[in-house]
Amino acid sequence: MNPPASISDRAAEIARAALGRPGAPKTLPDRLLVVDVERQNVALLEQGRATGVWPVSTALNGVGGAENSFKTPPGWHRIQARIGESACPGAVFQSRAPTGETWGGEQCDDDLILTRILTLDGLEDGVNRGAGQDSLERYI
Numbered sequence: 001m002n003p004p005a006s007i008s009d010r011a012a013e014i015a016r017a018a019l020g021r022p023g024a025p026k027t028l029p030d031r032l033l034v035v036d037v038e039r040q041n042v043a044l045l046e047q048g049r050a051t052g053v054w055p056v057s058t059a060l061n062g063v064g065g066a067e068n069s070f071k072t073p074p075g076w077h078r079i080q081a082r083i084g085e086s087a088c089p090g091a092v093f094q095s096r097a098p099t100g101e102t103w104g105g106e107q108c109d110d111d112l113i114l115t116r117i118l119t120l121d122g123l124e125d126g127v128n129r130g131a132g133q134d135s136l137e138r139y140i
Contacts, residue, residue: 003043008050010036011043023124024076037063037072065122065133073135076123080136083117091115096139 064071122128
């Protein structure tokens with residue numbers, strides 16, 4: 001099932017608006033994940049149309065690239081690594097390594113990292129790449 005046109009249009013609009021940023025591609029890639037911080041979702045755009053949309057949780061502190069800010073980094077990124085490909089659903093990770101525990105949905109006060117990890121490499125110098133704001137070094 002394809003997402004509603006409104007979500008698809010909004011994700012494409014967010015992506016197109018970001019094309020003018022330093023480090024951005026010249027045109028939209030064929031496949032692209034777009035995080036909509038305001039609506040707390042991530043859309044997979046394929047050929048400029050959303051083919052999937054999922055809830056996402058961004059940082060409580062807002063958007064920003066500064067080291068130790070605990071903010072969601074802005075701008076263009078590429079996936080540097082995918083971790084947990086063979087992990088079972090609910091596998092708990094710490095420092096990018098499986099702990100051997102599996103979360104089953106029970107109430108938990110911990111901020112768990114579960115099942116899959118995508119590490120992101122910032123593409124914009126001074127925004128999400130470089131000293132003091134490097135997304136990869138921030139373990140984003």
